[in-house]
Amino acid sequence: MAFGNSGLPSFLTTKLDAAIGWARKYSIFQYPFVTACCGMEYMATACSHYDVDRFGAGLPRFSPRQADVLFVVGTVSHKIAPVLRRIYDQMCDPKWVVAFGVCTCTGGFYDNYATVMGIDTILPVDVYIPGCPPRPETVLDGLIKLQEKIQHQRQEIA
Amino acid sequence: MSSTPPSSPLDKLGAVSQSELLPEVLTLLESQFSGKVLSVCVNLGDWEASVAKGSVPEIMRFLRDDKRTDFKMLADLSAVDGLKMGLVPRFYVVYHLYSIKLKHRLRVKTNVSEEDPAVPSLVDVWPIANWFEREVWDMFGIRFTGHPDLKRILMYEGFQGHPLRKDYPVNYRQPLIGPRN
Ligand code: SF4
Numbered sequence: 001m002a003f004g005n006s007g008l009p010s011f012l013t014t015k016l017d018a019a020i021g022w023a024r025k026y027s028i029f030q031y032p033f034v035t036a037c038c039g040m041e042y043m044a045t046a047c048s049h050y051d052v053d054r055f056g057a058g059l060p061r062f063s064p065r066q067a068d069v070l071f072v073v074g075t076v077s078h079k080i081a082p083v084l085r086r087i088y089d090q091m092c093d094p095k096w097v098v099a100f101g102v103c104t105c106t107g108g109f110y111d112n113y114a115t116v117m118g119i120d121t122i123l124p125v126d127v128y129i130p131g132c133p134p135r136p137e138t139v140l141d142g143l144i145k146l147q148e149k150i151q152h153q154r155q156e157i158a
Numbered sequence: 159m160s161s162t163p164p165s166s167p168l169d170k171l172g173a174v175s176q177s178e179l180l181p182e183v184l185t186l187l188e189s190q191f192s193g194k195v196l197s198v199c200v201n202l203g204d205w206e207a208s209v210a211k212g213s214v215p216e217i218m219r220f221l222r223d224d225k226r227t228d229f230k231m232l233a234d235l236s237a238v239d240g241l242k243m244g245l246v247p248r249f250y251v252v253y254h255l256y257s258i259k260l261k262h263r264l265r266v267k268t269n270v271s272e273e274d275p276a277v278p279s280l281v282d283v284w285p286i287a288n289w290f291e292r293e294v295w296d297m298f299g300i301r302f303t304g305h306p307d308l309k310r311i312l313m314y315e316g317f318q319g320h321p322l323r324k325d326y327p328v329n330y331r332q333p334l335i336g337p338r339n
Contacts, residue, residue, distance in 0.1 A: 078314070078331070078333045078334055079312075079313065081335050085335055112321075113321040113331060113332070114312075116333070122336040
């Protein structure tokens with residue numbers, strides 16, 4: 001080790017991690033995977049009253065290859081599940097997933113033949129936003145939690 | 159049963175089948191297709207006719223084309239599984255008709271047995287029946303003979319069974335990906 005025990009490398013990587021985390025958390029490009037009623041609340045959050053752009057998440061991308069946060073908004077049925085999984089797989093790292101609404105968190109009240117009982121059975125989920133549908137304040141709270149998570153995680157640079 | 163007809167069919171709760179109380183459409187239907195129309199009544203204010211399965215297309219064509227009935231619109235087509243109600247035969251298919259010009263509605267029912275769950279298709283009469291019939295096939299497993307492309311419409315290819323049948327297990331899941339049941 002060229003630096004010996006000076007602690008410089010870990011100091012540098014910590015600062016770098018913090019800087020990259022800061023940049024990443026304020027430049028969230030979301031992919032809204034909107035399938036049901038929660039979509040209305042997603043739109044309410046995105047519009048000027050609540051304005052997700054204040055959090056640097058104002059530009060939804062409709063290509064998974066340009067997005068880093070997958071917002072799964074609305075009921076996911078078994079029929080659409082392979083599509084959702086494929087979109088997740090197409091996103092480049094680093095990527096995060098937000099389960100928006102109780103349908104995506106647990107299946108909600110749809111305990112039936114058609115509905116996936118929570119998207120965490122098919123994808124890793126970072127933030128769960130409960131509510132049917134969640135109020136915009138709840139969504140913003142979830143977004144802030146996601147930003148905290150992005151800030152404090154180890155930043156992989158591929 | 160009062161001797162004067164009620165001013166509105168809705169005033170009267172329960173089924174009415176005395177011919178003097180029936181609307182013209184139902185009496186017309188009964189006289190036109192005696193033997194094929196099994197019963198007619200006014201049930202909770204709604205006109206209702208029960209018909210034999212085999213004559214469904216013929217009767218529907220008449221209902222659509224005759225000036226006095228003029229049911230140009232098939233508003234809905236669905237089915238009922240009477241397993242838990244002890245119905246024999248088990249299913250019935252329900253057609254909801256509406257006349258845009260005369261603003262009246264009619265419900266037509268036909269019985270379908272479990273052993274031979276097949277009804278003549280109405281795609282030739284109302285093209286909208288195409289998707290309705292596919293839905294009934296998907297959910298109840300009732301076939302429509304003469305349908306041009308009878309395949310599932312809501313569930314995916316490879317789905318086993320028909321989920322709205324009352325003997326479909328309520329907890330049974332058939333995920334395409336992800337954990338099995
Ligand atoms: S959580 Fe409620 S509002 Fe959201 S998709 Fe499900 S049913 Fe609709």
